[in-house]
Amino acid sequence: MNLRVPFATLDCASPIWTASGTFGYGREFAPYFDLARLGAIATKGISPEARAGNPVPRICETASGMINSIGLENVGAESFGRDKLPFLRQSGTNVIVNFFGETFDEYVACAASLDALDGVAALEMNVSCPNVKKGGVEFGVIPAVLTELTRACRSVTKRPLLVKLTPNTGDIVALARAAVAGGADGLSVINTVSAMAIDARRRRPRIATTYGGLSGPAIKPIALRMVHQVHTALPEVPISGIGGIASGEDVVEFLLAGATTVQIGTLSFSEPSAAARILDELSAFMEQERISDVRELIGALVVPAGC
Amino acid sequence: MPTEFSARVLANRALAPGLFVLELADCEPLVGCLPGQFVMVRGEWGRDPLLPRAFSLLSARHGKCELLIKALGRGSRLLERSAVGATLQLLGPLGRPFPVPRAERRDFLIAGGVGLAPLLWHAEEAVRAGAKVELFYGARQEAELVLRERIEATGCRVQFTTEDGSFGRPGRVTAALQARLDEEHPTLLTCGPNAMMRAVVEIARARNLACFVSVEGEMACGIGACLGCAVQSAPGAARAYHYACIDGPVFDALQVVLP
Ligand SMILES: Cc1cc2nc3c(=O)[nH]c(=O)nc-3n(C[C@H](O)[C@H](O)[C@H](O)COP(=O)(O)OP(=O)(O)OC[C@H]3O[C@@H](n4cnc5c(N)ncnc54)[C@H](O)[C@@H]3O)c2cc1C
Ligand SMILES: Cc1cc2nc3c(=O)[nH]c(=O)nc-3n(C[C@H](O)[C@H](O)[C@H](O)COP(=O)(O)O)c2cc1C
Ligand code: FES
Numbered sequence: 001m002n003l004r005v006p007f008a009t010l011d012c013a014s015p016i017w018t019a020s021g022t023f024g025y026g027r028e029f030a031p032y033f034d035l036a037r038l039g040a041i042a043t044k045g046i047s048p049e050a051r052a053g054n055p056v057p058r059i060c061e062t063a064s065g066m067i068n069s070i071g072l073e074n075v076g077a078e079s080f081g082r083d084k085l086p087f088l089r090q091s092g093t094n095v096i097v098n099f100f101g102e103t104f105d106e107y108v109a110c111a112a113s114l115d116a117l118d119g120v121a122a123l124e125m126n127v128s129c130p131n132v133k134k135g136g137v138e139f140g141v142i143p144a145v146l147t148e149l150t151r152a153c154r155s156v157t158k159r160p161l162l163v164k165l166t167p168n169t170g171d172i173v174a175l176a177r178a179a180v181a182g183g184a185d186g187l188s189v190i191n192t193v194s195a196m197a198i199d200a201r202r203r204r205p206r207i208a209t210t211y212g213g214l215s216g217p218a219i220k221p222i223a224l225r226m227v228h229q230v231h232t233a234l235p236e237v238p239i240s241g242i243g244g245i246a247s248g249e250d251v252v253e254f255l256l257a258g259a260t261t262v263q264i265g266t267l268s269f270s271e272p273s274a275a276a277r278i279l280d281e282l283s284a285f286m287e288q289e290r291i292s293d294v295r296e297l298i299g300a301l302v303v304p305a306g307c
Numbered sequence: 308m309p310t311e312f313s314a315r316v317l318a319n320r321a322l323a324p325g326l327f328v329l330e331l332a333d334c335e336p337l338v339g340c341l342p343g344q345f346v347m348v349r350g351e352w353g354r355d356p357l358l359p360r361a362f363s364l365l366s367a368r369h370g371k372c373e374l375l376i377k378a379l380g381r382g383s384r385l386l387e388r389s390a391v392g393a394t395l396q397l398l399g400p401l402g403r404p405f406p407v408p409r410a411e412r413r414d415f416l417i418a419g420g421v422g423l424a425p426l427l428w429h430a431e432e433a434v435r436a437g438a439k440v441e442l443f444y445g446a447r448q449e450a451e452l453v454l455r456e457r458i459e460a461t462g463c464r465v466q467f468t469t470e471d472g473s474f475g476r477p478g479r480v481t482a483a484l485q486a487r488l489d490e491e492h493p494t495l496l497t498c499g500p501n502a503m504m505r506a507v508v509e510i511a512r513a514r515n516l517a518c519f520v521s522v523e524g525e526m527a528c529g530i531g532a533c534l535g536c537a538v539q540s541a542p543g544a545a546r547a548y549h550y551a552c553i554d555g556p557v558f559d560a561l562q563v564v565l566p
Contacts, residue, residue, distance in 0.1 A: 021533075022532065022533070023532060024530075024531060024532040028530050028531050028532045029530075029532070031308055031309065031310075032311060052546070052547035052548060053534060053537065053547070053548065055539075056524070056537050056538070056539070056566060057524070057525055058534070058535045058537060059525055059527050059533065059535035060525065061356060061357060061358050061527075063355055064354045064355045064357055065357060066357065066358060066527060068527075068533070068535060070533070070534045070535065073534050073537075073548075216354075216357050217354045217355075217357065246354060266357070266527075268528070268532065269358060269527040269528040269532065269533050270349065270357055270358055270359060271311065271349075271396070272311060272398065272528070272530060272532075273311055
């Protein structure tokens with residue numbers, strides 16, 4: 001049975017990746033399973049300088065999901081290269097460094113400095129950050145800005161550049177096209193969904209920043225729809241599908257919708273070895289269904305005529 | 308090293324409305340862990356609740372462990388209904404323990420509500436090690452002062468308090484503590500509601516006593532990955548936040564600002 005898949009120029013041992021911000025810097029999960037079984041690890045989002053993150057409470061659970069407002073806390077590019085990358089480099093899987101900036105120039109500077117590090121397989125650009133110059137609107141929601149930002153980062157790295165799309169938009173396909181026009185080699189679909197939770201008795205928001213990002217099985221149907229729309233519009237562009245994946249069958253659904261790989265996010269909090277269990281379930285599904293190559297599933301959704 | 312494992316419910320003992328002890332078997336991975344450490348617990352709940360819940364250990368010996376739980380929300384209420392023989396998923400041991408009892412140190416343990424769990428275990432270990440400890444245990448009313456026989460069985464000096472005066476000394480547990488401190492100069496270990504722990508930390512500061520707190524806020528992962536369990540560092544610290552799951556849950560009170 002073949003589980004190996006290519007993604008842009010990456011060779012992935014399996015279609016299972018772990019999602020940025022939900023897998024620490026990899027080392028936190030090494031006690032629970034062999035990280036080399038993963039197709040890739042997407043690191044915590046890295047910015048040029050270390051960031052302390054948001055006040056607490058930062059997380060709360062909601063129906064089949066959670067809302068977070070961690071505030072993109074991270075160790076910064078320099079410490080990442082020095083203290084975190086050496087472990088990841090020998091983990092036996094592709095290291096995809098998720099990155100962001102507070103300004104346009106910071107994004108580009110961050111991409112350039114990460115490109116210089118040995119052992120980085122690809123970069124994943126997180127565009128779900130407020131753009132202070134544009135009144136705090138996320139960088140990733142205005143197609144023209146997204147194209148320009150992607151192009152600028154593309155020009156400073158030789159590695160594959162993935163753009164991680166935000167679902168907080170009316171037109172995901174327009175954003176996908178904008179990123180590809182800027183030179184994106186692949187798309188990660190989706191980031192968290194803007195949301196809030198309220199404590200009725202205390203009459204207060206449940207997290208300190210009022211709004212946060214919803215993740216977990218609650219968002220899976222939204223993510224599937226967006227992966228399918230993007231794949232239908234841009235069938236040649238590799239997609240890494242993300243959103244609430246909790247089982248091998250969930251993975252199959254994302255592949256059918258058009259994803260080449262998937263990323264396990266919040267489930268790694270419920271169960272540190274979730275990604276390994278999900279990979280086992282994917283193999284079992286393929287065996288039962290007599291599928292010898294996982295690549296057969298990619299985009300193989302059957303939409304009956306008239307739908 | 309923390310491990311993911313399945314444990315079997317050996318007993319589920321109701322102590323008072325909404326307060327119960329789960330006794331679990333098949334807990335060999337917890338051998339050697341210490342009072343103040345905790346486990347993340349999940350039942351066969353499907354996707355909702357999604358995240359495991361954190362509980363301090365009331366004991367862990369000979370492949371068994373005990374948890375003292377207050378039924379608050381959905382997760383803990385589901386645990387309250389656990390049948391004997393049911394399987395729970397555990398992750399542990401996690402976090403850093405209270406300072407190990409030592410004969411030359413005198414510990415005062417200040418517990419509020421289910422904050423009793425790690426401190427009762429600490430008291431039992433202290434007595435075994437020949438160290439002197441005193442326990443101050445407060446609740447709102449008598450029914451919530453649980454496990455009293457077991458506390459008495461440790462043989463250590465105990466002061467019970469209730470806010471409504473229905474048992475023990477009336478008033479707050481911190482008032483009982485204040486009264487005793489005029490005679491002694493111990494190390495304070497505390498676990499319970501944040502308001503109570505803040506008051507204990509104030510007392511420690513005023514009297515220049517060493518003090519350790521166990522912070523029991525929201526957690527998602529328990530292993531340092533989500534960064535959801537941030538606790539503000541004390542002013543002047545090198546970093547803005549500590550993490551309850553890996554740097555704590557037990558902190559030197561000088562390290563952090565309690566929420
Ligand atoms: C290290 C650690 C040790 C703990 N030890 C114990 C213990 O020994 N016994 C025990 O009964 N509880 C303990 N807790 C608290 C326990 O984890 C929470 O009570 C539990 O997660 C609540 O889950 P739930 O599903 O019942 O409630 P939810 O439905 O998740 O929430 C119910 C209410 O409780 C609040 N809440 C959620 N999590 C917490 C929390 N961690 N602390 C305070 N309020 C919370 C929510 O905001 C909500 O209002 C500990 C927590 C930590 C972090
Ligand atoms: C606590 C937390 C932190 C996250 N941090 C990042 C981040 O730094 N960069 C990023 O691009 N996405 C981040 N994400 C989004 C996830 O990578 C993923 O896109 C999202 O959670 C949806 O997947 P899931 O439902 O499987 O969790 C974070 C998500 C969570 C829950
Ligand atoms: S609970 Fe996730 S980092 Fe502490």
